Amino acid sequence: SNSEFEETYRKCSELMKTLPKGKAWRTEHVVQYQGFWLNPTVALKGVLLVQDHFKARATDIILSAFMKCGTTWLRSLMFATANRYRFDLSTHPLLKTGPHDCFPMLDSYIYQGDSITHLELLPSPRLFASHMALDLFPKSVLASGCKFVYICRDPKDVLISKWHFMNKLRVKELAPLTLPEAYELFCQGVSEFGPFWDHVLGYWKASLESPDKILFLKYEDMKREPSVHLKRLAEFMGQPFSMEEEKKGLVEEILKLCSFENLSNLEVNKAGIQHFSDQLVIENRHFFRKGQIGDWENHLTEEMKNRIDRITKQKLKGSGLTL
Numbered sequence: 001s002n003s004e005f006e007e008t009y010r011k012c013s014e015l016m017k018t019l020p021k022g023k024a025w026r027t028e029h030v031v032q033y034q035g036f037w038l039n040p041t042v043a044l045k046g047v048l049l050v051q052d053h054f055k056a057r058a059t060d061i062i063l064s065a066f067m068k069c070g071t072t073w074l075r076s077l078m079f080a081t082a083n084r085y086r087f088d089l090s091t092h093p094l095l096k097t098g099p100h101d102c103f104p105m106l107d108s109y110i111y112q113g114d115s116i117t118h119l120e121l122l123p124s125p126r127l128f129a130s131h132m133a134l135d136l137f138p139k140s141v142l143a144s145g146c147k148f149v150y151i152c153r154d155p156k157d158v159l160i161s162k163w164h165f166m167n168k169l170r171v172k173e174l175a176p177l178t179l180p181e182a183y184e185l186f187c188q189g190v191s192e193f194g195p196f197w198d199h200v201l202g203y204w205k206a207s208l209e210s211p212d213k214i215l216f217l218k219y220e221d222m223k224r225e226p227s228v229h230l231k232r233l234a235e236f237m238g239q240p241f242s243m244e245e246e247k248k249g250l251v252e253e254i255l256k257l258c259s260f261e262n263l264s265n266l267e268v269n270k271a272g273i274q275h276f277s278d279q280l281v282i283e284n285r286h287f288f289r290k291g292q293i294g295d296w297e298n299h300l301t302e303e304m305k306n307r308i309d310r311i312t313k314q315k316l317k318g319s320g321l322t323l
C-alpha cells in the first residue's frame with residue numbers, strides 16, 4: 001500500500017516550501033537539497049524515496065551520470081553486455097524498445113511509491129540508472145557492496161548538450177532559455193542535479209577509494225577507444241569477454257549495436273516516447289543529437305571557453321582528475 005510512503009511525501013511537501021530556490025532550465029525553479037539542485041516535483045521526491053526506502057543489493061549495478069554525459073549510450077552498452085547470453089544481436093530488444101526501456105532510471109522510477117515495491121520484485125542482478133549525486137544516496141547503498149558505473153564528460157559539451165535538450169523539454173509557458181543564461185547558471189552550478197563539478201568529484205573521489213566498486217569513465221575516452229573501455233566495463237561488471245568472444249568479434253558487434261549511428265536511426269528512437277513519470281514524458285529522439293566531442297566550439301566564445309575552463313581547473317585542483 002501507499003501508506004508507508006506517506007511520511008516521505010509529507011516531508012517532501014514540507015521541504016519544497018523551505019528549501020532555497022534557483023532558476024531551472026526545464027521548469028521554473030529548482031530547489032537546493034543537501035548541496036544539489038533538484039527539480040522539486042520529480043527529482044526531489046525521487047531522491048527522498050531513494051533515501052527512505054531503496055534497499056540496495058550487493059549484486060546491483062547503478063549507472064550514474066550528470067545529465068547529458070552519456071547515460072543513453074552506457075545504458076545500452078551495459079544492457080547488451082550483461083545480457084549477451086540471452087539475446088541474439090539480430091533480434092535484440094534494443095532494436096525495438098530503445099535504451100531507456102532496458103532498465104529503470106531509479107530516481108524517476110521510484111517516484112511513484114508503488115514502484116519501490118516493484119523494485120523489490122526485480123530479479124538479481126538488477127541494473128539501474130540514476131542522475132543522483134553520490135552524496136545523496138543513503139550510506140546503506142554503498143555499504144551493501146553494490147557497484148556504480150559513472151560516466152562524465154567535458155563540461156563545455158555537457159552545457160551545450162543540456163541547453164539544447166532542456167529547451168526541447170522546457171515547459172510551454174516559459175520563454176526559451178538563452179545560451180548566455182544557461183551558461184551563467186551552469187557556471188554558478190545552478191542546473192538540475194548540479195553543480196556539475198561537485199557531482200563529478202563525489203564519484204571521482206569514491207572511485208579512487210574503491211576502484212572495485214566504482215568505475216569512472218569519460219565520454220571522450222569511450223569515443224576514442226570504445227573497445228578498450230567496453231572490455232573494462234564488462235570486467236568491472238563481473239562478466240569479462242572471453243578470448244573466444246573477442247575472437248568472434250563480439251566486442252565490436254555490441255559497440256556497433258549501441259553506436260550513435262545505429263541507435264539514432266532505429267524507428268523506436270525516432271518515433272518512440274519514454275514515460276519516466278506522470279510529469280516527465282520524453283520523446284526518444286531528444287536523446288540523440290550529435291554524439292560528438294567538441295560541439296561547444298560551435299557555440300561558445302573564446303571568453304566563455306576560458307572562463308569555464310578556469311572554473312573546471314580550480315574545482316578539480318588537487319583531485320588528480322582533468323576534464
Ligand code: A3P
Pocket residue numbers: 065066067068069070071072073157160161162164258259260261263287288289290291292295
Ligand atoms: P549531444 O547533445 O552532444 O549530441 P544522455 O544520454 O546522458 O542524456 O546524453 C546525451 C548525449 O549523448 C547527447 O550528446 C547524445 O547525442 C549523446 N549520445 C546518445 N546516444 C549516443 C551513443 N550511442 N553514442 C554516443 N553518444 C550518444
